[in-house]
Amino acid sequence: MVELDTETLRRYDSEYLWHPFTQMSEWEGVENIIITRGEGSYIIDTDGNRYLDGVGAIWTNVHGHCRAEINEAVKQQVDRLEHSTLLGLSNDRAALLAKRLIDIAPPGLAKVFYSDNGSTAVEIGVKMAFQYQQQTGNKQKTKFIRFDNAYHGDTVGSMSVGGIAIYHEVYAPLLFPTIKAPSPYCYRCTLSPEGDCNSCGLLCLKELERLMEQHAHELAGLVIEPSVQGAGGMIVQPPGFVKGVRELCDRFNVLMIADEVAVGFGRTGAMFACGKEGVTPDIMALSKGISAGYLPLAATLTTKKIYDAFWGDYAELKTFFHGHTFTGNPIACAAALASLDLFEKDRLLESLQPKIDYLNRRLQGLLDLPHVGDVRQEGMIGGIELVVEKDTRKPYHWEERVGVRVCLEARKRGLFLRPLGNIIVIFPPLSISLGELALLMDGIEASITAVT
Numbered sequence: 001m002v003e004l005d006t007e008t009l010r011r012y013d014s015e016y017l018w019h020p021f022t023q024m025s026e027w028e029g030v031e032n033i034i035i036t037r038g039e040g041s042y043i044i045d046t047d048g049n050r051y052l053d054g055v056g057a058i059w060t061n062v063h064g065h066c067r068a069e070i071n072e073a074v075k076q077q078v079d080r081l082e083h084s085t086l087l088g089l090s091n092d093r094a095a096l097l098a099k100r101l102i103d104i105a106p107p108g109l110a111k112v113f114y115s116d117n118g119s120t121a122v123e124i125g126v127k128m129a130f131q132y133q134q135q136t137g138n139k140q141k142t143k144f145i146r147f148d149n150a151y152h153g154d155t156v157g158s159m160s161v162g163g164i165a166i167y168h169e170v171y172a173p174l175l176f177p178t179i180k181a182p183s184p185y186c187y188r189c190t191l192s193p194e195g196d197c198n199s200c201g202l203l204c205l206k207e208l209e210r211l212m213e214q215h216a217h218e219l220a221g222l223v224i225e226p227s228v229q230g231a232g233g234m235i236v237q238p239p240g241f242v243k244g245v246r247e248l249c250d251r252f253n254v255l256m257i258a259d260e261v262a263v264g265f266g267r268t269g270a271m272f273a274c275g276k277e278g279v280t281p282d283i284m285a286l287s288k289g290i291s292a293g294y295l296p297l298a299a300t301l302t303t304k305k306i307y308d309a310f311w312g313d314y315a316e317l318k319t320f321f322h323g324h325t326f327t328g329n330p331i332a333c334a335a336a337l338a339s340l341d342l343f344e345k346d347r348l349l350e351s352l353q354p355k356i357d358y359l360n361r362r363l364q365g366l367l368d369l370p371h372v373g374d375v376r377q378e379g380m381i382g383g384i385e386l387v388v389e390k391d392t393r394k395p396y397h398w399e400e401r402v403g404v405r406v407c408l409e410a411r412k413r414g415l416f417l418r419p420l421g422n423i424i425v426i427f428p429p430l431s432i433s434l435g436e437l438a439l440l441m442d443g444i445e446a447s448i449t450a451v452t
């Protein structure tokens with residue numbers, strides 16, 4: 001392998017690379033960090049500097065970086081078969097992984113459709129729901145409900161069911177029309193006069209019921225990030241919300257598409273967030289943690305009822321006409337299988353509770369800081385909302401870039417963080433040790449204090 005010095009790599013990066021979600025005028029020419037290695041909870045740059053990975057390789061990492069068992073599984077698979085196709089063939093890893101996903105999925109999910117990123121996994125769910133309604137005598141059911149502050153990815157279909165204006169507004173003419181429902185954002189609730197989700201009796205659910213009643217005749221499905229809206233700001237839903245959504249979907253014959261791209265695979269403390277409320281969605285989108293952050297892989301799971309609606313003679317043209325070149329890639333599936341083995345071997349889910357409790361204590365402690373307005377947590381996900389004034393909950397103006405400044409400060413302390421506007425995100429590898437979590441929280445506290 002050619003090893004290049006940091007300066008040359010920075011130059012190549014600056015001259016040739018266009019980074020995602022990045023204003024490149026702010027990037028070019030800056031001494032950016034170039035990562036070359038990973039080790040457990042740390043990423044390591046060209047100069048050997050180590051950074052505690054507070055965002056777990058953009059919310060994907062489960063067992064730490066370069067975990068020996070997954071490395072080995074990937075290496076072995078590369079020597080056996082790098083890729084083939086699921087068009088007219090199968091492969092052993094894809095078939096085995098499909099069975100293992102169904103074994104751990106909420107009961108009732110029965111079939112696995114592969115793809116290779118989260119946006120596509122959601123978009124596949126939307127297409128499936130649409131076609132299902134078309135093929136079961138509900139031709140008028142063509143619309144979808146999406147939530148405020150939702151993020152489901154950046155393809156045209158997944159943007160259409162998203163709800164974050166700053167990302168998607170410019171593309172509005174490209175997007176298909178949807179019905180927008182309020183999402184529960186208890187700290188900034190616009191529905192409850194007291195702004196107190198504990199006493200409002202889930203007004204957001206009542207509003208959803210009203211919308212569903214009004215639009216039931218034309219609704220094909222609803223897309224939800226169960227438990228936590230991630231990119232919207234790590235917004236945690238109150239207990240009972242996901243279950244309430246399921247009940248409304250049942251009542252109005254609307255398919256529930258659960259986007260577990262970020263929250264799946266143990267992140268909320270349970271294998272899947274829907275499982276926490278005993279909910280089985282009609283369609284569930286998975287990616288990120290599926291391969292423990294190793295390789296691009298995604299899956300859209302669905303029920304036998306939906307699968308059966310696509311069953312028939314070819315001439316009936318009920319086929320799901322969708323597929324990607326790298327669908328069911330065996331190396332990615334091998335990584336995913338090794339990851340599932342590690343969940344069992346490490347008793348990972350069982351091991352999370354002390355870390356979840358610790359995170360909770362530290363987050364609550366941050367509320368003493370003058371500019372921490374709200375802290376939110378679900379399992380191993382944390383969000384810290386910074387405000388100008390706590391009494392009025394006045395947000396920092398986005399141009400102040402307070403989140404970015406805190407994360408840059410944290411970098412000086414050996415942490416890598418990535419904010420969402422004024423919200424500091426905590427999303428470390430699930431395997432992080434208690435000691436490392438303490439370092440992460442110490443660094444975040446010190447960085448917030450230094451900047452605000």
Ligand code: PLP
Binds near residue numbers: 120154
């Ligand atoms: N859905 C959710 C909930 C996400 O958080 C993301 C990405 O952050 C996506 C979908 C899109 O996934 P990808 O970036 O792999 O397309």
